[in-house]
Amino acid sequence: MMKFPLLHAILGKAVISYTWLLCTALFFTAVVTGLLLFALFYLHRNGRRQQRKAQLLRLFSDLVAETVICESAEEVEQALQQFLVTNSNLLNEPFPRRVLIKEIVKTKGDLNGSSAENLCTLFDKLELDKDTLVRLQSKEWHRKASAIQHLAEMKQAKHLVKIYRETNHANDFIRTEAQIAVVKLTGFQGLRFLNVVHRPVSQWQQLSFISQLQESELEEDKIKLWLSLKNDSVVEFALRLITIYKCHGLHDEVTALLQHSSAAIRLQALQALKEIGNESTSDFLLQNFPAASREEQLITLDMLRETGGSNKEMQFLTTLLKSDDEAIRFRALQAMQKLSPAWSAVVIRRMRDHPDFTYILSLLEKQAV
Amino acid sequence: MSFWTFLYDLFAYGIFVFSVAILSFYVFIGLYSIGETRRYMRKATFADYNILASSEHAPSLSILAPAYNEAATIVENVRSLLNIYYNNFEVIIINDGSKDDSLKKLIEVYDLHEVPHFTEQPLPTKRIRGIYRSRNPVYKKLVVVDKINGGKADALNVGINIAQNKYVVCIDVDCILEQDAMLKLTKPFLENAEARVIATGGVVRVANSCEVVDGKIVKVNLPKQFLPRMQTLEYIRAFLLGRMAWKRMDGLLLISGAFGAFDREVVIKVGGYDHNTVGEDMELVVRMRRYMEELNVPYEVAYIPDPLCWTEAPSTFKILRRQRNRWTRGTVETLRMHRKMFFNKRYGVLGLVSYPYWFFFEFLAPLIEFIGFIGFCFFALFGVINWPFFFALLLFVYTFAAAFSAFAILMEVLTYNQYKAQGDIRRLMLTALLEPILFHPIVVYAAVRGNIDLIRKKKAWGEMSRQGFATKKAA
Numbered sequence: 001m002m003k004f005p006l007l008h009a010i011l012g013k014a015v016i017s018y019t020w021l022l023c024t025a026l027f028f029t030a031v032v033t034g035l036l037l038f039a040l041f042y043l044h045r046n047g048r049r050q051q052r053k054a055q056l057l058r059l060f061s062d063l064v065a066e067t068v069i070c071e072s073a074e075e076v077e078q079a080l081q082q083f084l085v086t087n088s089n090l091l092n093e094p095f096p097r098r099v100l101i102k103e104i105v106k107t108k109g110d111l112n113g114s115s116a117e118n119l120c121t122l123f124d125k126l127e128l129d130k131d132t133l134v135r136l137q138s139k140e141w142h143r144k145a146s147a148i149q150h151l152a153e154m155k156q157a158k159h160l161v162k163i164y165r166e167t168n169h170a171n172d173f174i175r176t177e178a179q180i181a182v183v184k185l186t187g188f189q190g191l192r193f194l195n196v197v198h199r200p201v202s203q204w205q206q207l208s209f210i211s212q213l214q215e216s217e218l219e220e221d222k223i224k225l226w227l228s229l230k231n232d233s234v235v236e237f238a239l240r241l242i243t244i245y246k247c248h249g250l251h252d253e254v255t256a257l258l259q260h261s262s263a264a265i266r267l268q269a270l271q272a273l274k275e276i277g278n279e280s281t282s283d284f285l286l287q288n289f290p291a292a293s294r295e296e297q298l299i300t301l302d303m304l305r306e307t308g309g310s311n312k313e314m315q316f317l318t319t320l321l322k323s324d325d326e327a328i329r330f331r332a333l334q335a336m337q338k339l340s341p342a343w344s345a346v347v348i349r350r351m352r353d354h355p356d357f358t359y360i361l362s363l364l365e366k367q368a369v
Numbered sequence: 370m371s372f373w374t375f376l377y378d379l380f381a382y383g384i385f386v387f388s389v390a391i392l393s394f395y396v397f398i399g400l401y402s403i404g405e406t407r408r409y410m411r412k413a414t415f416a417d418y419n420i421l422a423s424s425e426h427a428p429s430l431s432i433l434a435p436a437y438n439e440a441a442t443i444v445e446n447v448r449s450l451l452n453i454y455y456n457n458f459e460v461i462i463i464n465d466g467s468k469d470d471s472l473k474k475l476i477e478v479y480d481l482h483e484v485p486h487f488t489e490q491p492l493p494t495k496r497i498r499g500i501y502r503s504r505n506p507v508y509k510k511l512v513v514v515d516k517i518n519g520g521k522a523d524a525l526n527v528g529i530n531i532a533q534n535k536y537v538v539c540i541d542v543d544c545i546l547e548q549d550a551m552l553k554l555t556k557p558f559l560e561n562a563e564a565r566v567i568a569t570g571g572v573v574r575v576a577n578s579c580e581v582v583d584g585k586i587v588k589v590n591l592p593k594q595f596l597p598r599m600q601t602l603e604y605i606r607a608f609l610l611g612r613m614a615w616k617r618m619d620g621l622l623l624i625s626g627a628f629g630a631f632d633r634e635v636v637i638k639v640g641g642y643d644h645n646t647v648g649e650d651m652e653l654v655v656r657m658r659r660y661m662e663e664l665n666v667p668y669e670v671a672y673i674p675d676p677l678c679w680t681e682a683p684s685t686f687k688i689l690r691r692q693r694n695r696w697t698r699g700t701v702e703t704l705r706m707h708r709k710m711f712f713n714k715r716y717g718v719l720g721l722v723s724y725p726y727w728f729f730f731e732f733l734a735p736l737i738e739f740i741g742f743i744g745f746c747f748f749a750l751f752g753v754i755n756w757p758f759f760f761a762l763l764l765f766v767y768t769f770a771a772a773f774s775a776f777a778i779l780m781e782v783l784t785y786n787q788y789k790a791q792g793d794i795r796r797l798m799l800t801a802l803l804e805p806i807l808f809h810p811i812v813v814y815a816a817v818r819g820n821i822d823l824i825r826k827k828k829a830w831g832e833m834s835r836q837g838f839a840t841k842k843a844a
Contacts, residue, residue: 035778036798203559207559326489
């Protein structure tokens with residue numbers, strides 16, 4: 001047998017020995033067995049838990065269904081008392097109470113009007129807010145966040161102070177849920193934290209806030225203030241509100257933002273102007289056009305197509321036909337065609353033999369057909 | 370010390386060090402993924418997707434599905450895509466010069482007609498023959514593009530050019546998506562207020578043997594066939610352990626081509642999918658990340674572990690070998706294109722951890738394993754093998770592999786627990802015991818062949834014929 005001392009030293013003795021390998025293999029075998037047993041044990045336990053949960057859900061769904069169709073708080077009380085006659089001890093245990101809270105919150109999410117209010121009444125009568133507040137005190141962030149969500153869904157305005165305290169929490173999820181909850185409970189007034197918030201407000205939060213707001217609550221003064229803040233995400237959110245609720249009174253503030261340093265804000269300002277534009281908007285757009293990004297220019301041309309038509313605008317659109325950018329030329333011609341067919345007919349006649357316009361003109365012809 | 374002794378020792382030292390490194394990394398990945406998985410699962414306990422589902426202000430998506438000779442299933446697949454839960458989306462089917470009657474079928478069933486459409490070409494592609502939309506308002510979200518054949522990357526680039534929306538979701542047309550897939554895939558783009566989310570990857574699961582009704586998975590079954598079942602275990606390991614750990618490290622380099630969402634603007638800025646590689650999905654992610662790193666802009670590549678996309682895994686050795694051969698070529702091509710990142714601290718985790726990991730443990734590992742095997746045969750021939758030691762080492766490696774798979778199975782049970790039938794977990798465990806012996810050698814062989822094909826400059830994608838799902842119609 002050849003002698004390879006180094007290999008022998010490394011593999012045979014010094015670094016790993018034969019016995020060590022066997023022991024480790026044995027250890028891994030034990031790990032495999034242990035993991036398998038744990039997985040099976042977990043499945044068994046979880047299966048039983050799920051079974052119990054399913055049983056409880058069957059019971060609770062009757063209570064919830066009856067509550068939903070009640071016509072007054074007294075009827076809710078009666079339905080609850082009937083339920084307690086046969087299940088009096090059930091709601092003394094924490095697990096069934098947790099299941100019931102989830103079921104009520106879930107059902108409430110799909111309902112509104114008196115049915116939803118009945119569920120809030122049931123939540124109050126069973127003092128389920130106390131359970132939720134215990135979760136709110138939890139050190140686990142996900143428990144805290146879900147407790148906030150539940151309190152908001154069940155309209156627990158009496159705990160607003162506790163929720164408000166969390167709107168500046170260091171954990172993103174708790175903070176977000178708390179801010180959404182405050183808006184859910186107090187509407188537009190709840191957005192007052194935007195005046196002072198330093199952290200960016202995510203798109204997700206913005207969408208959540210919007211879904212909770214109602215047009216009647218809107219205050220243009222506050223939106224105007226947000227437009228002037230240094231937090232770009234708040235400015236963007238304010239512009240979104242202007243777009244959605246068509247706040248015509250803020251037209252000048254919005255046009256001023258066309259020169260903002262943030263591209264996202266400039267784009268959102270254009271979107272807002274699409275909704276609240278007036279006779280002076282085109283002037284702002286034309287002024288702004290040379291400095292705008294390509295994307296903004298394309299949106300501007302789409303806007304001019306809808307709102308323009310003056311001689312000045314038609315001349316401006318005609319100058320754009322010299323652009324190197326085919327998309328700009330196409331949209332300029334498209335706008336012209338819509339605003340003034342006579343003008344565009346003259347321009348198109350001039351361009352017909354120009355090779356840069358062959359594709360564009362054929363496309364416009366097809367579109368016209 | 371003679372030259373041969375030195376060579377022998379070098380070989381042994383090298384393999385030893387490499388083995389210790391790779392096993393240590395696997396242990397690290399397994400343990401490191403736990404934190405990210407736990408965080409995601411906790412977040413899921415209160416995640417509310419209703420806002421996205423119902424809001425007209427939700428971000429707009431363009432779902433891009435390239436199709437090549439998919440006539441047998443395309444009508445159903447498109448229907449399934451049009452039925453997903455989301456508000457603002459369009460579905461763009463790119464018929465990549467199919468030789469069958471895919472386009473004809475789509476035109477007939479969805480009442481399509483050709484429309485004049487100004488198409489900007491920020492990404493150069495093969496010529497578009499026509500763009501079709503439906504006359505029926507029910508299908509107003511559907512756009513079908515007919516183009517000259519140019520491969521998957523080219524088809525996706527056409528889709529990106531045509532897309533009207535901020536985010537593009539690239540999927541394989543034959544995949545089955547969960548109804549809430551788009552809600553979950555979109556949410557990460559909205560959540561991060563401090564960094565730009567440039568891409569979100571989702572999990573792909575094996576759909577073989579699952580019950581499919583009207584384009585939806587209604588019952589998840591563990592595949593009955595040998596190869597798909599092996600791949601089920603492999604996918605669980607890769608998606609539930611590997612990618613979660615990489616996500617936590619912020620070093621994810623791969624979003625599966627079968628299911629991923631991207632920020633369209635960034636995709637266009639980096640030049641879209643590359644036609645010159647068969648691993649265009651990985652290459653795009655690496656290029657996007659590299660671009661953002663070079664710009665020094667805060668960004669994130671998100672990943673969600675929910676099983677949202679189901680695909681048919683190869684069930685024959687031939688198709689599996691082709692697939693793995695292509696994956697290997699794609700990996701090597703991507704690594705070669707971005708070799709500048711190798712141990713380059715400018716790219717942070719990507720340059721110092723992700724790229725070296727892919728280089729050593731994804732690209733080199735099968736080659737080293739193969740060389741090790743040849744070396745072993747050679748030494749056995751010369752009678753220099755210490756057989757008791759060899760068997761102890763083999764047992765060690767085998768039990769380690771089994772333990773790693775068992776850990777992945779446990780994570781699956783603790784999280785999504787998709788395989789609920791009596792005995793499924795035991796069968797998966799049995800798979801974990803058989804896989805190192807029966808499946809792994811095939812993968813290594815395919816990877817070696819992939820490297821050889823790459824040297825031979827073979828560029829073919831490889832035919833990926835599928836058996837199709839056993840679908841049922843709803844009663």
